[in-house]
Amino acid sequence: MTAGKSNSMVARIELPPKLIPVFAGEARYRGAYGGRGSGKTRTFAKMAAVRGYQLSQGGEEGLIVSAREYMNTIENSSLAELKAAIASEPWLAAHYDVGEKYIRTRDGRISFAFAGLRHNLDNIKSKARVRLVWVDEAEPVSETAWRKLIPTVREAGSGIWVTWNPESRGSATHKRFREKPPKGARIAALNWRDNPWFPPVLEQERRNDLENRPEHYAHIWEGDFVTAVEGAYYAKALAKAREDGRIGHVAADPLIHYRAFWDIGGTGAKADATAIWIAQFIGREIRVVDYYEAQGQPLAAHINWLRQNGYGSALAVLPHDGATHDRVHDVSFDSALREAGFEVQIVPNQGAGAARLRVEAVRRLFPAIWLDEKRCAAGIDALGWYHEKRDENRNIGLGPEHDWASHAADAFGLMAIAYEMPPVRQQQGRRYQGDGFKNTSWMAG
The missing domain is CATH 3.30.420.280 (Nucleotidyltransferase; domain 5)
Structure with missing residues (x-):
């Protein structure tokens, strides 16, 4: 995927192939769900930084809000992921001012804000010119929170991005973005095997979980709902069946x-x-x-x-x-x-x-x-x-x-x-x- 730069050069951005359609074209809603090691959080962090770059280069001003259901301190936010994503692209790093607890473009037009939806939703509603809200770890976000949040993102061309690890078919996030997604939404399933840069250390952890914690494997690594408990009789057999393609x-x-x-x-x-x-x-x-x-x-x-x-x-x-x-x-x-x-x-x-x-x-x-x-x-x-x-x-x-x-x-x-x-x-x-x-x-x- 490519992004325009002010000097008319083109920056190349590498994404997991399954996420290229998610970020192609116009869409208010973009999202990805799945298990551990898929690269979805790092990719969305990088693309949020790219979006901030594009806005500032276009002379726009405003906020990009990185939100989670629970965020008691800045350490519980996606700040570290955003910093790592920006640092991985030298041309992005040159455009951003990154401090211990803040991120903003060097021209001051676009700043990142971090918020917990459970206790700070009204604070988000009061913020001016929200250009993008990215909700990470969105599985526990309530329907009430979604109903309050979405209307606050109302600037022309604004967007709502969602990333989550599924747990329950009854969750508000599942029902809103998988069962009945908004018209035009670009949302993809993404798991470890879809990540071209899946690291060897996680591969070893994945195999350990498959062998020793099969009742949790499908949820953690394959993005399945939580359907197994300790002592589940068929957890290992089901995990192997998925691995073999028999489900x-x-x-x-x-x-x-x-x-x-x-x-x-x-x-x-x-x-x-x-x-x-x-x-x-x-x-x-x-x-x-x-x-x-x-x-x-x-x-x-x-x-x-x-x-x-x-x-x-x-x-x-x-x-x-x-x-x-x-x-x-x-x-x-x-x-x-x-x-x-x-x-x-x-x-x-x-x-x-x-x-x-x-x-x-x-x-x-x-x-x-x-x-x-x-x-x-x-x-x-x-x-x-x-x-x-x-x-x-x-x-x-x-x-x-x-x-x-x-x-x-x-x-x-x-x-x-x-x-x-x-x-x-x-x-x-x-x-x-x-x-x-x-x-x-x-x-x-």
Whole structure:
């Protein structure tokens, strides 16, 4: 990328390739999100300094505000990043006056101000001629803060830049700049592999985290939401699956039969959720193409979802309680699904230690599992969170924690158990094989 200079020469600015479109052309909103080591903060610091240079060279006056949600002292700001970015470009360094706690252009037209949005937002609103606001570490910024901040940046040609490491789908920053970004916004995802200057020291740290702290790896390095906790059963397997490219777009094979693996919930307001994974067993691969979860809904709602999404002929694989009659309607899921036209397979109760058996089966099979990142997003989050309940006083594990993530995990574990079940003769020409349930007549997959 190039920037004009007053002597008609052109300065060359090196950026990570993914950020070149972000800074090309006119845009009020520019941003980047992702994990550690991506170079996004240093790049935005450099481009903020370039913007200050351009403004001063054009005879403009005003402020560039570098903001964070929390900034109790100047040491908590982006001052150090801006200083380093300016120092890295001799032509920028020649144009700026950089002090211990200030940065301004040598002609005095453009100055940098530093502010914390949580406690100093009104102070920003009172500042005159704000030309640019760059909000770094923007994940925790509240919707209230965004609503107050954005109208204060109102000079012609002014801009709002945002950089953040994602943590929650519910954050105001995620909803405002990823789910429903402003029209014309230029925002990119950026992670360590997108940084051409990713340093060897960080590469070693990345590998250490992948090996020793897998429950946090995807969030720290891949820019994922925080979905795992200490003791997460599948954190390492999920991190390896991402590393191998097995979490992404997964195409279904139209010639292979679908399987729907259930964890059965109830119909009350406080009942457990019903979870369903849709998968195909293709050779030695398990391709997981969709995920569904609903709480308090009747069986008809689950069946409608299956039919509306093209899984109306899927084999319904139920846990052992699928044959148990519902206390309210005196009908089992097994019989109700058969009545609705589905083939049904009941996986026998594994007895004591069934949860552990499911966990171990999933871990064994994970190298052969492919997950559709978009359609299975909620289920993947649940798998990342599913963890051991611990007695902290005695420092012992008590088995899987039964919480919001356990329904998805139980259905996923059922899939692994069904895949690994040994050959057992069944009625009506159906049989189990080592690669999963087979139909001796027309069902090919």
